[in-house]
Amino acid sequence: MNKDSSHGFTPSLYELLRLLSLETIYARSNSGSRASTPRKDAHAPDKYAGGDASPRKCDCNVRDGAKSTAGDRGKTGAGVTGSRTGRICHGHKEPAALPAGATNPGLLRHIHNAARFCLPQCFEGAFVSLKQNSTDNWVLxxxxxxxxxxPGGYKVLLSYVDKDKSIKLPYFIMEAAPGGQMSTEIRVGPSQGTRATLVAQIADKEFYSFESIFDAYFNSFTASIIAVNRDFIALHCLKAITEQLSLGAEIVARGHTADVSSASGAGRWANEDHSISATLGNRGLDLCYARAIKPFLTVAALLEVGFSVKKAVATLAYEWRTEEWTVRGSADSDGLVAATLQRALGGKNSQIFCALSALLNHPNDKFRLGFGVTATIT
Incomplete structure (x- = not known):
């Protein structure tokens, strides 16, 4: 969620089609897609958060002051690289296409997903989106x-997913605006247990950002290498010690400012109804807790403590979902209150969806409201 109190967030088509499309809409119960919910199915939390998809936000709309998504470490700088926002642009993972046990523990940057998937992803303004599915693997x-x-305006998106393969790779998505801004992501699977991703953002006729991610899945162990421009490189590893307990570590080396390089340890304990995850390093502490109270209700608590910035932020969030709609809400110690509603119009099998967003900043007495409609044509 965008926590900038002075600026609203208008989602790019990159986000809208992934958040509100027929296949991944959060207002629907989709037990086969771990990208759309932190649950293993419609009634249970995904205790390992092992899906390939990152949290839902994708900051592919290049804007002034925007940061690389892979380098976003939350509000205070605590936590693992990319763990708070990440991208939703990755293709879905089929567990059978990975080595046995690879979903436990999953990737380190997804260690807090069970709690952070409860956070509403707010936007400002209004949008109308149209998705056209073709008979082949292309989508416009x-x-x-x-x-x-x-800034608003018109955007066009082109994506390709090999639907004939169980792993749905290679995966390609491109978003372009008339002003010359462009975002592209390419994802391939060199082998059964590896995934490689390249993300490029172009603005003003030059590369604004270039990211490369390489993930390796083994039995009960995962490792990742994340590089962003020439700014930094991050090394991740996560090991499943038992069925409930996973431990890992992250090392981040920055090219120009070595003093902000960091090392941190991470751990997660989870069962069918609870998930507790934490990261602790020289930059800060990140602690998350999620619990499934009822079949359609999940509550979460998050605490971020930044040692260098000397700031702590606590957040309470919930997700309440049914077959046709999903409500998410949150409130934090900075005075920000947010909520989103996503609903399928005309029933759960409808191909028209709407989204409502509200963000209230109590300290600045500012309010942001958003409304959007997305339709799918087959």
Whole structure:
């Protein structure tokens, strides 16, 4: 969720089609897609958060002051690289296509997913999106957005997923705007237990950001290498010690500012109803807890403590879902209150969806409201 109190967030078509499309809409119960919910199915939490998909936000709309998504470490700088926002642009993972046991523990940057998937992803303004599914593997999308805070306008999206393969790779997605801004992601599987991802953002006729991610899955162990421009490189590893307990570590080396390089340890304990995860390093502490109270209700608590910035932020969040709609809400110690509603219009099998977003900043007395409609044509 965008925590900038002075600027609204208008989602790119990159996000809208992934968040609100027929296949991944959060208002639907989709037990086969771990990217759309932190649950293993509609009634249980995904205690390992082992899906390939990162949390839902994708900051592919290049804007002034925007940061690389892979380098976003949350509000205070605590936690593992990319653990708070990440990207939703990755293709879905089929567990059978990975080595046995690879979903436990999953990737380190997803260690907090069970709690952070409860956070609402707010946006500002209004948008209308159209997704056109073709008979082959290509999908064409269109989006028109309006906002009084951030730039709007028309965007077009083109994506490719090999539906004939169980792992749905290679995966390609591109978003372009008339102003010359472009975002592209390519994802391939060199082998059964490896995934390679390249993400490029172009603005003003030059590369604004270039990211490369390599993930390796083994039996009960995963490792990742994340490189962003020439700014930093991160090394991740996560090992399943028991069925409930996983331990890992992260090392981040920065090219220009070695003083902010970091090392941290991570751990997670989880069962069918609870998930507790934590990361602790020289930059800060990140602690998350999630619990499934009822079949359609999950509550979460998050605490981030930044040692260098001397700041702590606590957040309470919930997710309440049914077959046709999903409500997410959160409130934090900074005075930000947020909520989103995502609903399928015309029933759970409908191909028209709407989204409502509200963000209230109590300290600044500012309010942001968003509304969007997405339709799918087959």
């Amino acid at each position: 999308g269109h989006s028109l957005s309006f906002s009084s805070v951030s």
